[in-house]
Amino acid sequence: MLRHEVVVVGAGLAGQRAALAAVEAGRDVAIVTKLHPLRSHSGAAQGGVNAAIGVDDSVDAHIYDTVKGSDYLGDQDAIEFFCREAGPTVIEMEHFGTIFSRSPDGTLAQRPFGGAGFPRTVYAADRTGLALLQSLWERLGTERFTLYAEWDLTRIVVRDGRVQGIVALERKSGEFQEIAAKSVVVATGPAGRIYGRTTNAHSCTGDGVAVAYRAGAFLKDMEFVQFHPTALLESSILITEGARGEGGILKNATGERFMSRYAPKVLELASRDVVSRAIVTEVLEGRGFQGPYGGFVTLELMHLGKERVESRLQEICDYCRHFAGIDPVTDPIPIYPAQHYMMGGVGTNIQGETNIPGLYAAGEAACVSIHGANRLGGNSLMETLVFGKQAGIAAAAYAEKAAVTSMQESDVGAEAATYRGWSSRADGEDPSALRTELQATMDRYVGIFRNEADLLEGLRRVRVIKERFGRVRVVDQSRVFNLNLTDALETQHMIDLAEVVIVGAYARTESRGAHSRTDFPKRDDARWMKHTLAQYTPTAPVLSYAPVGYTRWEPKERVY
């Protein structure tokens, strides 16, 4: 049996940073990921990473903006910790080798982002995630650890009140294998693909979050789903907030710069929930453009000039040219909001600890929570690094003290039998068809604007899909790189998580941040300034609630 002290699942920025911290603490570390680490979705992050290192900026201003952006659902103690760590973290990454863009005086350049009082976002052109991912992987490459690339997590084994290890499918051999571990860090990113219209990669299926949930971990605030205002039509490929930070403007079909009616002070640089709702409202009220892929508005960069657009927004130029057939230097970009980020995840504290001893989580898979009901652009890359490190340190400390695990060979037997059952059915449900139906359901019933009737109908449909999944059939009989089996595993994760999102959204009878109920349009601090916790049971998630961490920032009405 494979054995390690700390197993990190997921190898994006959070997972790699956790692994680095655990290796530096002297532990025997393994990274398990379903992709090669350099193909992780962190690499797709474009705009930048927030740190209050500018001369006029302050950590307090960063804290305030993040608390306000969270619509007062973020834990203020965690946010304070986060904002203080941000500066040193950027510097550390620069020392690891990240090539950030510079100002003429040689210092790190910073651009304005939505919901921020200062140009606080450090960037590497419009490929900041890729730049960070490369240099963190390069740094990690100088250390000793074991990499299991292209393995799918299927189970976290919890016995005797603690983590014992994991079970995962090695794609290359088609074998399920157990890896004994004293502690496990879940850093598998989001489940954005529960939506059809999403900026997320196909691989963002919430594997670690769902597996941790089934192992007994609480999921926190899953109903808070961020929709990014500017995604390309049809493909939903992201156009960074940096495009608006550089001066891009939004227009409706009448040529009006409509954000002046929604956020008169900061216009396009209001926070994402505000801008997304504005765009959807424009289209719903008939002021959008109409095309074969539905209604839309446009993002204009033409006035910025060819040189600025091509140097600061190099990848965006490529995306527009390749995937939308337009040139942002000369044409308006047709855009519409798409699912982008999940504020919720495996509930943790600042150290990345979950409610299960030995289980840690970090990055988008986790919910600390610093984003509360709405995340600010530029805060998630920083979150992966700050809390990835914390989770790695804590997981290493736990592993150092923990007794040997009781992982058994038989742990994998049950696993293999279940999946053999899927493959031996003569007839049954197609996992990709179920996934497509799930995505359509979430798009239609659990989008930007929500109401009781839609949420109930969404839940009913998801439960039908869940029931049908009980008869899932894997047609592909090959062992090697059996994506049909991977499809089924991922679809199962996605169904469970979609259910948690809807149940939480249905229960929360208020509007806060990205959770916008047309039947309860006001924020209700008296009843709802609290975190949702969802716990797995075989029939349905059971909800409970936890208080918000509060230090010194009084809730106010949120105006931009």
Next chain:
Amino acid sequence: MAPETISAPFDIYRFSPGKDSAPRYQRYVLEVTPHTPVLTALLKIRAEVDPSLSLRYSCRSSICGSCAMQINSKSRLACETHIGPEVAKHGRVVLEPMRNQPVLRDLVVDQRPFWKEYERVEPHLKLDPRRPMPEGKPTSMSPAQVERFYETPRCIACAACFSACPAVEADPGFPGPMALAKLYRFVVDPRDTATQDRLVKIQPNGLWLCLRCHLCTEACPKDVRPSERIRDLKQLAIEAQGGTETGSRHAIGFKENLKGAGQLNEMKLVRATSGLGGMLGQVGQGIRVWRKKPEIMKRPRRIEGMDELDRIYAALDPPPKEER
């Protein structure tokens, strides 16, 4: 208003170890819009026709580097290659796994050879403890210094260049375009303190094995232009070692050799590359070549159009400025 569609035939390489005794091609015909990416079509085939088709993919926006494959014999990303132009040019879309890496299944290759070469160039910042990073602040770097990295950080490690490279196929000693472009990224990094060592080490380790065919640059989806980075590395390597290493001696010898006549004097080139001693070791081969091609012993004559070459040489090596 429905977008216009075309009927696109796909011939896809299929091979499943343990099931198929040999690779085969399977045809699928799909109705798609001309600007549909190849990846979208592959996912449609998987979802609606044949879930057993295997491939790598993730981001669908040319940033994760997963979906490189041979598309009508060119190494490209499936997510950013549009079907319309392929069908217009070739009548169909032939999809095969990347080259220079063993096939695991269908369109999935074993990328270990590619990653091994990446590791070989020691792709991480090397720091000298005597030259620590500035404490508590980032390194100061001018926008011009950052500009030197303009292309290389865009690399998404998709291995399209590795797949397209004939030198990788011919010579196991060649690290391949991506690894060398990565090396260049560290060589020009003002924070890295091992520049000289890197340039010295890479010369006998494959730098000079590049064939200058530029197929890597043609294949690269992110405009990293690996062949140009290799060219830059060679220039830096010559500067670093004063042109004393065999590969650089050959390059300089080649350039000097063509001067004047525009035709190679092969004897002189062997001498320039290997020195007198090395020449002695190659006497046997020299005699064999002379028997087959006696003209190589003749003194080269000035070729037609040499005037133009003279002008190129003059531009390359301007006469030293007179001191005042």
